[in-house]
Amino acid sequence: MICTIADGGRLKTFLEFIGVIASFAARVITSAWRSPYEFEQTWMQVGEIGARSLPLVAASGLALGVVMTLHTHSTLVTFGAAAMIPKVQSLSFFIEIGPLVAALLVAGRVGAGIGAVLANLRASEQIDAIEVLSVDSFKFLVVPRVVACVLVLPLLTTFMDLTALLGGFLAEHALSHLSAQLFIERAFNGFAWSNFVPPTLKTTVFGFLIGTVSCYYGYTTDEGAEGVGRAATNSVVLSSLLVIVADVVLVKIIFLFFPGSAL
Amino acid sequence: MRNRNIITGAFVLAGIALFALVIFLVGNQRKTFAKHVEFYTEFANIDGIMKGSKVRVGGFDAGEVTDIQLPDSPAAHFRLTLSVVERVHGLIRPDSLVSVASEGIVGDKLLQIHPGSANLPQAAPNSTLRSKEALEMSELLERSAGLLNDVSGTMKEVSTKLTGTLDAATTTINNANDLVVGIKQGKGAIGVLLRDENTARSVRETLANVQQATASVSDASMRADRLVSDFESRNLGEKVDQTIASAQSAAQNVDASALQLRQSLTSALGPDSHGVDAANNVRQSLSNVNLASSNMVEDTEALKHGFLFRGFFKRRGYYSLANLKADEYRSNRSLPAATNTRAWLDQPELFDNRPDGSEELSPEGKAKIDEAMAEFGDGAFGRAIIVEGYSSTGDTGAQFATSRVRATLVRHYLQARFGLDSRDVGIVPLRGVPPPSTNKKTWDGICLVLLKPRASAR
Known part of the structure; x- marks a missing residue:
């Protein structure tokens, strides 16, 4: 309220921004369901966004798994609960850390890339050229990228979860010579569907947010070469912020529909 | 372009495969792909059991709670549907008991089905198993509090009685102290007795004699003990009794035989109708036998030389x-x-x-x-x-x-x-x-x- 009285212009600008980006997102959704479908572009973006991000996600997951186990081991051993380490590892990564970190990594790498590429196309008037060719530049450039983000994030999240589990096992094996079979048995002991499927599928929302925000900044920028850098930066910042905020909402929604997933 | 497609395809396939793998691992852990048998049980208090809670049969993770029907009145019970894998069906009998257990101190609540009697048939699918209500922590604490109150009351009572006893003991000790002081000062008969040197010497001598006598008695007692032990170990007493009994019996038999023998001898050795006693008769008979056998030898020898035998x-x-x-x-x-x-x-x-x-x-x-x-x-x-x-x-x-x-x-x-x-x-x-x-x-x-x-x- 104070903000509204003191700074009414900025509020209007903020609300206008919300409205514009919401209409942009609505246009993405409606355009995605209308033919013609750009399968080739979508497939290409899956490779660009998904396959190219895999090394980053896998390495991060492995490292995080090792670090997580090292921390939890020293703590849980104090309570004589070392047998809980695999379960703690799997639940924490599958439910929250895996989806969130994978989304943030994709937002950092892909969001900046999408924003920069589309802003560059706009600045070099290539988007106008596409329009001149009677090709829907929105469907050609934006929709495949957003759809690709939606599709690949659950897969990248799965990679992140399993590499983290692998890292956790390697660290635990080095510490206590725990066998792989027993580690897996303990990791999935008491594991519910709601601990894996809803958290993994919620990353489709993260992918949509990352793709939409990044494409918005890149597709709508009109500031020449300077706008390219700004679009990349804004894409990363806003998409990361939206991912975290959306995660809060999505977790509550998951708890609402899957009470058993609440730890 | 082609390489990019290959990499993209590999990425997508690997991602889908890993997703399926996790699905499989979770499903395998939850026995999703195994055949299941359903049972029912009822609880007045389900103690935090919810849908999806584990069900263990004899400690083996065998299934989960698939449904909970809420009671419609305080007198009714929660009705739980338990889905367990068919492989453990053989462990569940009509008298199997279902109870709420906890997976460690901080673990989840779960249902434990205790295997029933081996001589009973398998419990029928969809049958209702008996349940054992869980003991809530609050109830446990309440009972503990009652127990502590009882203990506290008892301790107070004991403390009161102990104080009285200690007072009485203190008085007794004081009295005894006064007596000892008086005796030490030579007051009273005991004091005089203790102070007199002659009496003390006599007492010492008496004590020495008593010690010596006691030692002798002790030695004799030890020997007697050993003797008795020896007798007991050999069971001599009983054997002696048996021997004496046998000897008495034998003596009686001997007496009877001797009596008969005496009568027989008296009869046999007595004088015959001619007034000659048995000894003279026997002596005369033997003399006659000798003579007869000598004649028989001569007769036999004569027969050998006779014309019939020679x-x-x-x-x-x-x-x-x-x-x-x-x-x-x-x-x-x-x-x-x-x-x-x-x-x-x-x-x-x-x-x-x-x-x-x-x-x-x-x-x-x-x-x-x-x-x-x-x-x-x-x-x-x-x-x-x-x-x-x-x-x-x-x-x-x-x-x-x-x-x-x-x-x-x-x-x-x-x-x-x-x-x-x-x-x-x-x-x-x-x-x-x-x-x-x-x-x-x-x-x-x-x-x-x-x-x-x-x-x-x-």
Whole structure:
């Protein structure tokens, strides 16, 4: 309220921004369901966004798994609960850390890339050229990228979860010579569907947010070469912020529909 | 472009495969892909059990709670649907008990199905299993609080009684202290007694005597203990009792027998109808028997020489082997005949001299006799054997005596060694001169003569 009285212009600008980006997102959704479908572009973006991000996600997951186990081991051993380490590892990564970190990594790498590429196309008037060719530049450039983000994030999240589990096992094996079979048995002991499927599928929302925000900044920028850098930066910042905020909402929604997933 | 597509395809396939793998691992852990059997159970308090809670059968993760029906009144119960894998169906019997358990102190709540009795059939699918209500922590704490209150009350009561007891003990100790002080100061009879040196000396001597007596008694007691232990260990008491009982019984029997014997003897030894007692009668009877047997011998000998029997004895060659005379033996036609089998054994091989000068069969001599009997073979048994004794040293009387002794020693050995009948073994002392039929001028030792079967026929 104070903000509204003191700074009414900025509020209007903020609300206008919300409205514009919401209409942009609505246009993405409606355009995605209308033919013609750009399968080739979508497939290409899956490779660009998904396959190219895999090394980053896998390495991060492995490292995080090792670090997580090292921390939890020293703590849980104090309570004589070392047998809980695999379960703690799997639940924490599958439910929250895996989806969130994978989304943030994709937002950092892909969001900046999408924003920069589309802003560059706009600045070099290539988007106008596409329009001149009677090709829907929105469907050609934006929709495949957003759809690709939606599709690949659950897969990248799965990679992140399993590499983290692998890292956790390697660290635990080095510490206590725990066998792989027993580690897996303990990791999935008491594991519910709601601990894996809803958290993994919620990353489709993260992918949509990352793709939409990044494409918005890149597709709508009109500031020449300077706008390219700004679009990349804004894409990363806003998409990361939206991912975290959306995660809060999505977790509550998951708890609402899957009470058993609440730890 | 093509490589990019390959990488993209690999990425997508790997991602989908890993997603499916996790699905499989979770489903496998939850036994999703196994056949399930459903059971029901009812609880008044489900203690935090919810849909998806684990169900264990005998400690094995066997399924989960798939449904919870809420009660419609306080008197009703929660009705839980349990889905367990069919593999553990054999463990669940109609008397299986379902209880709420906890997975460790901070773990999830779960249902535990205890395996039932082995002699009952399997519980039918969709049947309702018995349940055991969980004991809530609050109820446990409430009971603990009640217990603590009880303990506290008891402790207070004990404390009060203990204080009173201690006061009484303090008073008693004070009184005892006063008494001891008085005695120490020589007050009263005990004080005087303790202060008097003569009394103390007497008491010491008395105590010494008592100690000595006690030691003696102790020693005697120990011996008695050992004796009693020994008796007890050997069970002598009982055996002595049995022996005494047996002895009493035997003595009674002996008394009875002695009485009967006395009566019998009195009756038997008493005077007969002629007034003569039994001893004189027996003595007279024995005298008559001797006379009769002597007459019988003479009669028998006369019978042997009678015309009815003498033919038999003449064909046999002798009347008796018991008393063969040397001159008759030499003149007999059949006994020393050359057709009889002879075994000549000379003196040095047969006899050893005793320290008193008499002779005895040596081991070598016995062996020689055994060899001679072995040469006679089976025919030696059942036929008459005559042992001719020879001695060529000394005068005629000494030769006769020595030859008889040698023949007698050999006959005894033959009877003892080979079990020959005394009627079949005869001896004849021939001094040093063998019968003419033997063609020997002199001999010193023994000659065993096995009579021919015809001559030995009895």
